[in-house]
Amino acid sequence: MKLxxxxxxxxxxxxxxxxxxxxxxxxxxxxxxxxYKDEWALPGGLVLNEESLEEAVFRELKExxxxxxxxxxxxxxFGTPKRDPRNRVISxxxxxxxxxxxFNIKADTDAADVKWYRxxxxxxxxxxxxxxxxxxxxxxxxxxxxxxxxxxxxxxEFPFSDLEHLYMTILEQDIDRRNFRKKxxxxxxxxxxxxxxxxxxxxxxxxxxxxxxxxxxxxNSKFHFEIKLA
Amino acid sequence: MKLxxxxxxxxxxxxxxxxxxxxxxxxxxxxxxxxYKDEWALPGGLVLNEESLEEAVFRELKExxxxxxxxxxxxxxFGTPKRDPRNRVISxxxxxxxxxxxFNIKADTDAADVKWYRxxxxxxxxxxxxxxxxxxxxxxxxxxxxxxxxxxxxxxEFPFSDLEHLYMTILEQDIDRRNFRKKxxxxxxxxxxxxxxxxxxxxxxxxxxxxxxxxxxxxNSKFHFEIKLA
DNA sequence: GCAAAAGTGTTATGAGTACACCCATGG
DNA sequence: CCATGGGTGTACTCATAACACTTTTGC
Numbered sequence: 001m002k003l004x005x006x007x008x009x010x011x012x013x014x015x016x017x018x019x020x021x022x023x024x025x026x027x028x029x030x031x032x033x034x035x036y037k038d039e040w041a042l043p044g045g046l047v048l049n050e051e052s053l054e055e056a057v058f059r060e061l062k063e064x065x066x067x068x069x070x071x072x073x074x075x076x077x078f079g080t081p082k083r084d085p086r087n088r089v090i091s092x093x094x095x096x097x098x099x100x101x102x103f104n105i106k107a108d109t110d111a112a113d114v115k116w117y118r119x120x121x122x123x124x125x126x127x128x129x130x131x132x133x134x135x136x137x138x139x140x141x142x143x144x145x146x147x148x149x150x151x152x153x154x155x156x157e158f159p160f161s162d163l164e165h166l167y168m169t170i171l172e173q174d175i176d177r178r179n180f181r182k183k184x185x186x187x188x189x190x191x192x193x194x195x196x197x198x199x200x201x202x203x204x205x206x207x208x209x210x211x212x213x214x215x216x217x218x219x220n221s222k223f224h225f226e227i228k229l230a
Numbered sequence: 231m232k233l234x235x236x237x238x239x240x241x242x243x244x245x246x247x248x249x250x251x252x253x254x255x256x257x258x259x260x261x262x263x264x265x266y267k268d269e270w271a272l273p274g275g276l277v278l279n280e281e282s283l284e285e286a287v288f289r290e291l292k293e294x295x296x297x298x299x300x301x302x303x304x305x306x307x308f309g310t311p312k313r314d315p316r317n318r319v320i321s322x323x324x325x326x327x328x329x330x331x332x333f334n335i336k337a338d339t340d341a342a343d344v345k346w347y348r349x350x351x352x353x354x355x356x357x358x359x360x361x362x363x364x365x366x367x368x369x370x371x372x373x374x375x376x377x378x379x380x381x382x383x384x385x386x387e388f389p390f391s392d393l394e395h396l397y398m399t400i401l402e403q404d405i406d407r408r409n410f411r412k413k414x415x416x417x418x419x420x421x422x423x424x425x426x427x428x429x430x431x432x433x434x435x436x437x438x439x440x441x442x443x444x445x446x447x448x449x450n451s452k453f454h455f456e457i458k459l460a
Numbered sequence: 461g462c463a464a465a466a467g468t469g470t471t472a473t474g475a476g477t478a479c480a481c482c483c484a485t486g487g
Numbered sequence: 488c489c490a491t492g493g494g495t496g497t498a499c500t501c502a503t504a505a506c507a508c509t510t511t512t513g514c
Contacts (some may be wrong), residue, residue, distance in 0.1 A: 004278050009237045009320055018472070046235050049318060053309040077307045077322045079283040088279060090239055090322070092307045179504065185483030203511035391493070408495070409477065432492030433484040
């Protein structure tokens with residue numbers, strides 16, 4: 001006779017945030033309990049009986065970090081028997097993006113437990129969270145190139161150069177500014193605002209805005225967004 | 231105090247098989263137990279305590295259908311609370327392909343319980359399996375166009391026209407034979423064999439073979455496979 | 461007037477697309 | 488010799504890629 005199934009279901013989220021110029025960060029929490037007590041990990045936790053997987057992610061993010069996310073999609077489900085040293089836990093991982101508005105929000109709980117870490121400067125992570133992070137990073141890179149999700153890492157209104165730098169940072173490659181702008185504008189999903197931003201040195205920049213409505217309209221036809229990798 | 235988590239973990243597989251000319255099929259089983267007794271469903275079942283998710287898929291496919299698959303990848307995890315009317319069950323779905331060799335293998339158990347259904351002629355499915363199937367079909371379409379997975383639906387040696395018809399069937403569009411052949415061969419991952427196949431009427435066709443070794447070599451460099459959608 | 465970033469157009473190259481006829485076989 | 492599917496080349500078009508100077512501001 002087979003044993004009754006004894007597997008727990010958790011969700012974990014890899015949430016990316018972006019600050020200007022090459023600063024791509026991931027939201028981490030410091031674990032307060034064993035196993036891996038006091039080590040850094042992805043926010044997440046067990047799914048409750050009555051909530052959907054997405055609800056579990058939103059709840060855990062709110063409870064553990066206070067961060068509200070602007071984009072969320074399911075990433076991959078990790079289910080190797082020994083990934084949690086105690087019980088068997090399978091983790092449905094998610095991949096999220098936040099705009100800079102929420103970027104600096106402190107945790108509802110103790111802020112020492114929550115931190116944005118630069119992707120280039122990550123600590124060792126608990127469990128197999130390193131693998132999850134890697135999968136999320138790859139997904140971010142490929143998704144950025146064939147869907148316009150990058151806007152979820154920028155303010156609603158942004159100078160064009162922010163977009164350029166975002167793409168260069170995430171895709172880890174140089175981009176020709178003229179060609180990039182030409183192509184990006186050719187999709188017709190970015191509109192120019194009246195505003196001009198003058199920060200730092202140099203010539204002030206027009207601000208642009210992602211036109212969600214237009215994008216949705218186009219998505220229904222045979223519209224194809226793509227920024228090619230080199 | 232929160233209730234102890236009471237969620238079961240299952241796997242379900244959408245396995246595609248292909249017969250010549252427009253005949254794309256999916257492997258289904260007829261359920262022998264409630265809920266949805268006697269209705270058609272995707273093969274799958276609960277994950278055992280000590281096995282990985284992939285192992286569970288292989289085991290269930292073997293037990294329920296006797297089919298051995300040539301390609302398998304995780305698809306999506308479905309976890310809405312009410313998707314199973316009795317207990318809460320989350321399903322990690324997989325997407326698989328079989329070559330024609332295994333296509334006609336009968337079930338180890340009663341063959342009446344297992345059947346290949348034409349995708350164009352599917353019965354109503356139990357649970358939310360319709361959604362899973364839909365997701366799998368979309369994945370098949372998009373994956374076919376940017377990764378060479380189609381060969382897992384053909385014999386090891388195949389006439390070029392099989393490949394053409396496979397792409398036309400799955401992508402549901404006409405393809406220019408000359409351009410398709412040119413592009414496909416340009417990747418350098420298909421080799422010509424000495425053999426010639428003469429079936430049916432018309433001029434006999436050279437047989438080709440997918441060169442896995444070459445493909446793996448190329449994958450390490452910046453090789454990019456792509457068959458564009460119209 | 462210098463430093464810093466924004467803004468802009470043209471040309472060359474290569475990939476994609478459209479397109480039609482001959483070939484080898486079986487009956 | 489006819490029907491059936493296999494096999495092949497060229498010209499046109501359009502998208503991508505390469506490339507550098509001028510503009511506006513702050514200091």
